[in-house]
Amino acid sequence: MANKIVIDELRCKGCALCTVACPQNLIKMSKELNKQGFLPAVISSADLERCTGCTLCAQMCPDVAIEVFKGVK
Amino acid sequence: MANKIVIDELRCKGCALCTVACPQNLIKMSKELNKQGFLPAVISSADLERCTGCTLCAQMCPDVAIEVFKGVK
Amino acid sequence: MNHDVYMAGFGGQGILLIGNLLAYATILEGNQASYFPAYGVEKRGGAATCTIVMSDKSVGSPVVGEPEAALLLNPLSMEKYYSHVRSGGFALINSSLIDDDGSRRTDIKRLLIPANEMALAIGDSRLVNMIVLGAYVEYSKVVSVDSLKEALKEVLPERNHRFLPMNHQALEAGAEFCRQAFAS
Amino acid sequence: MNHDVYMAGFGGQGILLIGNLLAYATILEGNQASYFPAYGVEKRGGAATCTIVMSDKSVGSPVVGEPEAALLLNPLSMEKYYSHVRSGGFALINSSLIDDDGSRRTDIKRLLIPANEMALAIGDSRLVNMIVLGAYVEYSKVVSVDSLKEALKEVLPERNHRFLPMNHQALEAGAEFCRQAFAS
Amino acid sequence: MTTTEMKKVFSRPDSLKDVQTHYCPGCQHGTIHRLVADALDYFGIKDQTIGVASVGCSVFLYGYFDIDVIEAPHGRAPAVATGAKRVHPNRPVFTYQGDGDLAAIGTSEIIHTANRGEKLTVIFVNNTTYGMTGGQMAPTSLPGQKTSTSPEGRDVNTDGYPIRMAELLSGLEGTAYSVRVAVDTPKHVLQAGKAIRKAFKTQLDGQGFAFVEVLATCPTNWGMDPLKANERIAEEMIPCFPLGVYKDATE
Amino acid sequence: MTTTEMKKVFSRPDSLKDVQTHYCPGCQHGTIHRLVADALDYFGIKDQTIGVASVGCSVFLYGYFDIDVIEAPHGRAPAVATGAKRVHPNRPVFTYQGDGDLAAIGTSEIIHTANRGEKLTVIFVNNTTYGMTGGQMAPTSLPGQKTSTSPEGRDVNTDGYPIRMAELLSGLEGTAYSVRVAVDTPKHVLQAGKAIRKAFKTQLDGQGFAFVEVLATCPTNWGMDPLKANERIAEEMIPCFPLGVYKDATE
Amino acid sequence: MTKRLFVKGNEAVAMGALEAGCRYYFGYPITPQSDIPEYISREMPKLGGQFIQAESEVASINMLLGASASGARAMTSSSSPGISLKQEGISYMAGSECPGLIVNICRSGPGLGGIDASQADYFQSVKGGGHGGYHIIVLAPDSVQEMYDMAMLAFDLSDRYRVPAMILADAVIGQMKEGLTPHSYVAPDDLEVKDWALIGDGKAGEQKVVKSLYLGDGELEAHNNHLHAKYAVMQVKEVRYEGVELDDAELVVTAYGSTARIAKTAVRLAREQGMKVGLLRPITLFPFPKAAFKEHTSAGQKVLCFELNNGQMVEDVRLSVPRTDVSFYGRAPGAGSLPTPEEFLDQIRTHYEA
Amino acid sequence: MTKRLFVKGNEAVAMGALEAGCRYYFGYPITPQSDIPEYISREMPKLGGQFIQAESEVASINMLLGASASGARAMTSSSSPGISLKQEGISYMAGSECPGLIVNICRSGPGLGGIDASQADYFQSVKGGGHGGYHIIVLAPDSVQEMYDMAMLAFDLSDRYRVPAMILADAVIGQMKEGLTPHSYVAPDDLEVKDWALIGDGKAGEQKVVKSLYLGDGELEAHNNHLHAKYAVMQVKEVRYEGVELDDAELVVTAYGSTARIAKTAVRLAREQGMKVGLLRPITLFPFPKAAFKEHTSAGQKVLCFELNNGQMVEDVRLSVPRTDVSFYGRAPGAGSLPTPEEFLDQIRTHYEA
């Protein structure tokens, strides 16, 4: 079982609300602008490993830029 | 000591609210139309004798057609 | 046929009812009629007036400056409207309440009718309007008394139909009074 | 004197500020100027454009169909407005963001300026607007750089006056770039 | 015994002109006018007071009160009064509004005026109908009440519920005093008089917005004689609109 | 491990179009849109539902929701929705309104629509300011809040008090459900989602008027970054606008 | 339905609307039109429709917008001050192309004014009292029969063009009783299903939006031009007027609604006195019968315009025939201010002889 | 106060109003005029006045009525949809002869439309968007300086005639920044103490009533005639317009406000190209400069009217000079819909050469 999130970089407006929502503190803000001029949220593959699929980051995202997947046994 | 009320026949619209307000039941409705076409409230001189000057009739009169006087000792 | 009549009195004298009745009777006879009430903000106690225009063609103005006939039921109406009656026209004056006999005008026909007394004689002071209407149609022949009766049946709610006979009596009495007056 | 310039970029590039500055400097020099912003419902992220008209007489239309000069700061502006520049006019193109070098038009003067890079070189990416403005006034001479500096002092709130030197540097850099470009 | 030995203990207040009103027989607008005038007399403020008339049977306020009056559009008296009060913060200003005026078209104005805590006195005459226009359903009409626009009686499922303004406004912080009274018995009339006086005192003391809802009759549009109409207040209205002080933040 | 072994547990609801919104970064209109769309998905009513857009930052509702939409004049969404619902009693109808729209200009409409017990769902986004027009004072602005029309901060003595709509509407008989939620934490978001679902269920069950007030940010006009703005909800808004169910007559 | 009835104009317009299939009424009481909601509150439930007494005129017009956007035939009615309050909503309906019937039984103003007949809302009705330079269809019945007939016509025109329609009358036409011959409503063949409206016919994914917001570059300009193109079509196709003895008229009297009724008698009296006078009565005030005025003044006839106001329609007459001699006789509205046929006759004589 | 400032038109009108002694502002936010309440909310407290952000436009106009009836100089401002909502209140102010300033920074409609500049509220402003056939004074500034100056003028005219005054501008004039030379307000000598108002000067028993209700026979008619008599005086005494190179003009261009600014440049360009073209810019839209149009077209000049709408002021031009050849070129408002001087120049050339 493994879980993951996918952040749609194009939709993300860089508000950072997901970063404080994640109980595991997995999401960080990028230092590089996306095409719209925002600094999007990112998650490293290392951190992704620790994702519990709790969806809390996605719940908070105003731009519905996060999809969450849960591993099926 | 004696008390009295004065009903302004011209102002009275014959609503009869004063008649039920008087604890002594002193006020009656006339059988004759006044100039405006209403049957005004009247009080007989006999009944006037029994007036306590309580002002309740006047309190109820929507047309402020009643004045109340109280006898001064 | 082309007639008009102005009716005025105080609220409660039943002016609007007879106005309606007259117009409706006209329509029942296959002619055209308009009924136009004047109404005020003050619903009660104020003046009640209306104009009926009757014609065998379509009715033009529902408003008339100098009516052919006027039914004047109280002193205020007499004061305000008597002078407007068209020269050659007709005024019906409720002499029970109006002192002025209108004799200053010689260019119109007048009928002084003690409508309140007559109504009381029939048994109900509220019949003043019917008496006056009866007299007017007798004079003008704009509609028949029968048409008025028919109209009345339709205008009065069923539950009040027991008052029909009294009303008929008042209409007849008014008509009769008029006949007598002009016969003499 | 009778000049006009159109400026366009995206919100946040500081277009409206330099528009204000230019118009205000014009007024400080005793001439007339109008500043007209176009604004949208979408405050952020959308386009920001404004038109400045400068004259020694009273300014007529604050709106211009074919501007004498255009300062184009992002690709969208280039796409939309480049073709409107008056024949014989001038276009200042931020080559840091705009790939199109505008060479298809030969009837106007062009200056490609790598404003973003220049701004970063001075130390703040937000200075793009000042660099462009410096270049424009160097080219057009509508106002002196000194007037712009004076205007800037008035327009910037006191607490931001510590940024004045940096802004001055950017204005000068833009002007210098323009001088160089047209000298060569 | 001569008149000189007698003291007048009840007479027409000075603030009320000595004229006949146009109100129908038994209509309690007259009673409420008198109570308001009594309050103006009591505080001696007749010459300072500004009355704001609303549109309803009481639109002729200026004809009855001997005070300065501004006539407001239907429902807007609280806004007009706000304008007047801001200009003359030291003059007492009151509005006098019916239930159609205040609780229907003027809902927004009364709520926000109360919420701003404007230092005004509002006299609200709830007679469960639009009197002036001929007895249409009001927001305060009782469930089942037959009116000219609810011929089968007010149906709460489609027409809504009688709205309780005294309660509603008491939920706003700007409201300093909110009370409901009636004028159907001498006792209630005396209480109503006190409430109205207190509503003016609240304003004079600068304590905020003061609201008095008065349950009253409209015999004409209720199709009842004045006595029957008066009885309806206790029988039908008070059960739906309980009397009482809903808020008193003046202490 | 491949994707095929994974189950999507959170994704964009069907009722929401797959487009970028015009909202500012961190603006919680987006969150609330998503929650409403989730509810429409949940009940499978996307193709029946009529949304009534108000005037405010959310005016482009039709651009984001894949449902039929009527655009109402500022403040009038409840009246427009009433018209629509009476014509289509079996279609779910909701309004989506800001605090300027609903609690200022639209006060009268929201109160009477609730009082009539219209079977509607109202989503009320309280961000204590007029977002779209550039951050003016709203009826819900907090005491002392600096806005573009209260540069020294809202002064309750002249500007009035923050108005509490969830409480106010719960005082009306026609209101079946009135609740206040927030979207500042994942927990609150989940609660808000439930409340919104319940507000639709109330309508679908024909139980009356359902109202959900959502406390949300306007980072732009508050002059705060999205995180700071989000914190303000717990720090300043909730103390003034307590969360909770104010009325639930659906049982 | 052929029995001749004797009813008020206000009742007739309500009857006509119901006969035309109007099933939603939203209104707020105001004299002198309250007979309309009163009648409808009695009759609508029998037809399975909805009568809502709204909390205000503003709410009413917006409920109408909602019902119209939902595909229904619906209406509101009011009188002058109430109609003023509806102006924002009317502009929205015009902008979002929502049909619907608005009845204005005009009373005297400005402000609270009085409750007597008035024609002082002409400008408001035909020039657009609301913002944004739209127009609505404006019909001016002059009899109880027309109140009935035009309720139907108003719905048909309104649906055909997706333009709100107003019936503009006053206390004379609204309070007057006359004979009325009711008849069954027959929908015109060309009326289409309102597939622009939220009638619930959509397949999944076919979103319908009713709105007046157009923010893209040029979108709103195009929308406005589209609206004005519709007005231009109506100007050609939908003008209605009545001509009375115009053929040999040397003086053309014009008036609408209540004053037209009075003018009809005045014109008859003038004819009786040998004056060659005719009447041109605009029935559609918007679109205005410009061409009719041109036609009937082409041979140098003069025009005399009567109104119950200080001069409004006369401007449209003048704009229709700029080179014609157009005179105006108006009466400012208010209690006791109804002109009489005799009064109009005097004016006719003066202008005829001049 | 002689320093030259660089400010927005919206700010200028607010500054002018405050300088003219306006101490009460009541308004509700709406783009593109929110700078006005924002400016006043900052500045009014310093002057001891009151700024109220009302709950709606309806409340604002009625607060204004209350303040005006209480004798104060007071104002409101809004933009098109909000102005529509004020129509009932404006009619009441007109009827009860309450002066006061209403600013309309007109935006594009109908309905929600857009926020761009528009002149489509001309009819609403000058013909009376509200009920009852009244008029208000309407001033159309075309520069930031005039926004300032006309705020003062509006208060003076409004007080002098007891007629509400409107400043009608749009996003071009309101959002534009230009130089402004402020100056001190000097009250005209003829302005009287407002002893009709509730200014608290009364002796006991001298009741003051501000109302628009007139129910006695003939009272309202007389009142309306009184109002219209004032309008007639204003028509003679208070017309203002600007003429540019009219003396030898063969084609008279006319436009007001924003389009007049654009037209000014177009006329200059035309002159540069040798065309004899002038500009007649109405400054008072009501009263309208009829006589000026007569004067400047008496020798057969043609007129070309520019508007940012589908044709409104052009009707008043045509009514002013019915026998003159009047052409119209309009642009329906909306985003991206501002005409340019070049565009107007093309039109001038076409009509000049025709």
Ligand SMILES: Cc1ncc(C[n+]2csc(CCOP(=O)(O)OP(=O)(O)O)c2C)c(N)n1
């Ligand atoms: C804008 C507007 N709408 C409607 C009216 C008509 N109108 C006059 S009074 C009134 C209602 C009066 O009822 P209420 O306020 O209860 O006062 P009451 O007569 O019962 O004392 C209405 C609807 C109006 N004058 N103005």
Ligand SMILES: Cc1ncc(C[n+]2csc(CCOP(=O)(O)OP(=O)(O)O)c2C)c(N)n1
């Ligand atoms: C009649 C009218 N008045 C004012 C406006 C301007 N206006 C547009 S949105 C808005 C307020 C928006 O605030 P809110 O409802 O709180 O929504 P938000 O943008 O904060 O989500 C205002 C005043 C308008 N469009 N129409």
Ligand code: SF4
């Ligand atoms: S799903 Fe939960 S654990 Fe995973 S990134 Fe989001 S918040 Fe963190």
Ligand code: SF4
């Ligand atoms: S919450 Fe959404 S929009 Fe905000 S930073 Fe995270 S992914 Fe981006």
Ligand code: SF4
């Ligand atoms: S004063 Fe009292 S006792 Fe005397 S009549 Fe009146 S109510 Fe009766």
Ligand code: SF4
């Ligand atoms: S209460 Fe007054 S009006 Fe009524 S009957 Fe008695 S005296 Fe007459």
Ligand code: SF4
């Ligand atoms: S109609 Fe009713 S409220 Fe109006 S005066 Fe008559 S009784 Fe009083």
Ligand code: SF4
């Ligand atoms: S202005 Fe405020 S409410 Fe509007 S989109 Fe931006 S953050 Fe959201």
Ligand SMILES: [Mg+2]
């Ligand atoms: Mg009432």
Ligand SMILES: [Mg+2]
């Ligand atoms: Mg908001």
